[in-house]
Amino acid sequence: MYMISEILEEYLRAEAERALLEDDYQPGVYWPSEVWRCIRASYLRRVDKRPPTQQTIGYTTLGNILHTWVAQTLQAAGDTGVDKGYAEKRAPGHWTGEVESEVNVRIPIEYVTSTGREHLVLSGRMDNVVILKRRPTEARGGGGGRTGVTAQQTLIVEVKSVAGYRAPQSEADELPFKEHRAQLNCYLKAYPYAQGVILYVSRRDLEMREYPVRYDETLWLETEARLRILHEYLKRGVTPPPEAKMDPRRHWECAHCPYHDVCYPTTTAATTSAGAGAGKTAGSTAPATPWRAVNPQPAHGHDSRYGAVNI
Numbered sequence: 001m002y003m004i005s006e007i008l009e010e011y012l013r014a015e016a017e018r019a020l021l022e023d024d025y026q027p028g029v030y031w032p033s034e035v036w037r038c039i040r041a042s043y044l045r046r047v048d049k050r051p052p053t054q055q056t057i058g059y060t061t062l063g064n065i066l067h068t069w070v071a072q073t074l075q076a077a078g079d080t081g082v083d084k085g086y087a088e089k090r091a092p093g094h095w096t097g098e099v100e101s102e103v104n105v106r107i108p109i110e111y112v113t114s115t116g117r118e119h120l121v122l123s124g125r126m127d128n129v130v131i132l133k134r135r136p137t138e139a140r141g142g143g144g145g146r147t148g149v150t151a152q153q154t155l156i157v158e159v160k161s162v163a164g165y166r167a168p169q170s171e172a173d174e175l176p177f178k179e180h181r182a183q184l185n186c187y188l189k190a191y192p193y194a195q196g197v198i199l200y201v202s203r204r205d206l207e208m209r210e211y212p213v214r215y216d217e218t219l220w221l222e223t224e225a226r227l228r229i230l231h232e233y234l235k236r237g238v239t240p241p242p243e244a245k246m247d248p249r250r251h252w253e254c255a256h257c258p259y260h261d262v263c264y265p266t267t268t269a270a271t272t273s274a275g276a277g278a279g280k281t282a283g284s285t286a287p288a289t290p291w292r293a294v295n296p297q298p299a300h301g302h303d304s305r306y307g308a309v310n311i
Contacts, residue, residue, distance in 0.1 A: 009054075012061055017051045028231070029121045032186040035226050036179040038244035038253050040263070043233055050258040063161045066201050067101075070159050071128050075099040098131045105190045109224060113232075120231060122223075126187050128157040129194075154194040158184045164204045175200060176211040182223050188215040 025046045034042040044050075052060070077097060107122040132153045160180055176198045184196045196213035233240045242263040244253040254260060 012057050016057045029123050032124045032183045036182050039240045040242050043240050044259045053256045055256050062203050066161050067159050071101045100129045103129045105187055107190050126156055127159045130155040156187050156194050157197045159199050161201050161203050164202050182219055184213050185216050185219045189220055
């Protein structure tokens, strides 16, 4: 009997662990995603590398497939002309699109502390940058000749995969999620004339929902403040408090965190195997599955192998 599933699972597991070991965490260089995940998890990922959980590997693989599909589809649409896309809703004319994936972004951040001046870098990779261009239109110039006029609009599309869509149970559950807006907001900081779009894709049936996002200075200042806090903990070598554990609205982050045992030391590897208790870790007070109405998982990015938050 061919054990195809076992071969694929073992390959995915090996690839995830290889990628984890190859990740280079440079001092003072941070990813937008780690700034907005649980600050303890972000700290531990830099000081104690651990392989991702099996479920994280599965979510990441599906997310990567969806990301590739979205990029290829957008490129195909751009090759044939984007007549009814974002730009068409804002201005008449025939538009064509160009798509770039995995575009690097580096934002320098400098601030002063009691011990001196700190120089940090917020570094990430944007999922898709869609450059929409309107085909040149002919118009008569003053001398009787014709001149070409080209308009251009840059969209930054951040792709996120979700399990499905349900009614939100609280403000924190409403799409788009704040951490996703904050991540995209970092890219809009680097591209102030661009427009942002968060595209959610359901892994269940490919239902898509998109949300336009504009640059938010207040949200950027929040991101910068969190970045400074994370940096100070790492610089001092002090483990931060369990942010997600202390906030009931964020318990879903604990469910498949590779550092679960650090925050819940009484947890054992034993799990129940029947009824509603299946999949719940014995002795743990953390929820075994996210309570969030829409369970977000990364679609692609630097740390999508970890299955935390896409950057």
